[in-house]
Amino acid sequence: MEKLLISGPSRLHGEVRVSGSKNSALPILAASLLSEGRVLVRNLPHLNDITTMIDLLNCLGVELMxxxxxGIEIxxxxxxxxxxxxxxxxxMRASILVLGPLLAHFGQARVSFPGGCAIGSRPIDLHLRGLEALGAEISVDGGYIEAKAPNGLQGAHIFMDKVTVGGTENILMAASLAKGRSVIENAAREPEVxxxxxxxxxxxxxxxGIGSDTLIVDGxxxxxxxxxxxxxxxxxAGT
Structure with a gap:
């Protein structure tokens, strides 16, 4: 068995550069779809999932620099x-995170199921139920989730049956442009959220309520x- 032999005590000191968080960067890139202006996002990590999300934004016709x-201007x-x-x-399962922003900003979205995902496995059903509570019309056809809100989304009181980071993020993004107030209870509280x-x-x-399990969003x-x-x-940072 390999061993690590550590002699102490000793005091750690100095500085180390820590990359940007992938699990924060992916929803932030998705949320850029909500903006009518120009968004500059810095400290993106150099990872395949980040490149894939950037490619996805480009595929949607987003202007990128x-x-x-x-760093990326969007x-x-x-x-x-x-x-x-x-x-x-x-x-990249995080691709489901473009569903809420596209729906809220443009009134429609069509997103393929991420690899290995289906309703009932990962809590994608919680994403969809939350969006339906906001007034979205959702159907599943040919492996794609199709969502429409021709008259816009409406604020709603949503209780998450399970704590889900992605579900909280998707509903939070959609609620930001909904008409009226939305309350998301049992929301995820992770630092990335x-x-x-x-x-x-x-x-x-x-x-x-940022950082708590109840988020109040006025559209x-x-x-x-x-x-x-x-x-x-x-x-x-911890490893």
């Missing part, structure tokens, strides 16, 4: 495509510009 440090105001295709999302909420507030969203007509740095990866 990437710098050498993988403008999604004029996209004309609302389908997230299987060939892009099959390896907090980071997403802070990014949305930077764009102009009205969210109370606004539109979200605008933001300059935001993704939080450091707590898993990387």
């Amino acid at each position: 990437i710098d050498e440090k993988l 403008c999604a105001a004029n996209i004309q495509e609302y389908t997230a295709p299987y060939d892009l999302v099959k390896t 907090v980071d997403l909420a802070n990014f949305m507030v930077a764009m102009g969203a009205k969210i109370e 606004v007509e539109k979200l605008g510009d933001a300059d935001f740095s993704v939080m450091p990866d707590r898993i990387e």
